Amino acid sequence: ETGVTQTPRHLVMGMTNKKSLKCEQHLGHNAMYWYKQSAKKPLELMFVYNFKEQTENNSVPSRFSPECPNSSHLFLHLHTLQPEDSALYLCASSQVSTAGNTIYFGEGSWLTVV
Amino acid sequence: SQQGEEDPQALSIQEGENATMNCSYKTSINNLQWYRQNSGRGLVHLILIRSNEREKHSGRLRVTLDTSKKSSSLLITASRAADTASYFCATDVDYGQNFVFGPGTRLSVLP
Numbered sequence A: 001e002t003g004v005t006q007t008p009r010h011l012v013m014g015m016t017n018k019k020s021l022k023c024e025q026h027l028g029h030n031a032m033y034w035y036k037q038s039a040k041k042p043l044e045l046m047f048v049y050n051f052k053e054q055t056e057n058n059s060v061p062s063r064f065s066p067e068c069p070n071s072s073h074l075f076l077h078l079h080t081l082q083p084e085d086s087a088l089y090l091c092a093s094s095q096v097s098t099a100g101n102t103i104y105f106g107e108g109s110w111l112t113v114v
Numbered sequence B: 001s002q003q004g005e006e007d008p009q010a011l012s013i014q015e016g017e018n019a020t021m022n023c024s025y026k027t028s029i030n031n032l033q034w035y036r037q038n039s040g041r042g043l044v045h046l047i048l049i050r051s052n053e054r055e056k057h058s059g060r061l062r063v064t065l066d067t068s069k070k071s072s073s074l075l076i077t078a079s080r081a082a083d084t085a086s087y088f089c090a091t092d093v094d095y096g097q098n099f100v101f102g103p104g105t106r107l108s109v110l111p
Helices: none
Strands: A004-007 A010-013 A018-025 A031-037 A044-050 A053-057 A064-070 A073-079 A087-094 A109-113 B005-007 B010-014 B019-024 B031-037 B043-050 B055-058 B061-066 B071-076 B085-092 B099-101 B105-110
Touching (some): A073 A087, B005 B085, B031 B061, B043 B061
Antiparallel strands (some): A018 A073, A087 A109, B019 B071, B055 B061, B061 B071
């Protein structure tokens, strides 16, 4: 148990569906992240929220839409996805500081687009 | 290419042996971290080493950092079958704004 909870753990959706991934952190951190992990590719940073403000958007297609209503919750809204978007989506949080921070991951949400 | 790149890509050893994985990076860093990922699960933090540190230990783990060579190594001593996992290095280049992960090393420890 890392203190970062992701739901659902598994999701199968059609290309015309709209769904959302949810992440909640119980660590009192001030930054939250979405990463994408595809087979045979390194972890790709998608979005970073720092104090609820989006500070990083790594050229992610607009069919992925993040939402951070407060510092403990992070959503990833999905719509009109493509089969190549099938991957493990990992949420993470950290306490950003100059002292050096550790990033804590959730267990991930396995997404399959059919 | 990636900021962090692990070497080797895959490593297979017998239980009880030591496993060494290397990570190279390209830009200046604030710290470097190592993570473990069991198949299909989230990443688990193992150890953080700051840019002004050269070596750190945690249990059976030893991490070294050579900033002049922009490289780090992770040594797992007396490996166990439960150590079978993928291991990733991550560089913190912007105080948490951007952690850059390498492609990982797949370690298999055979009983």
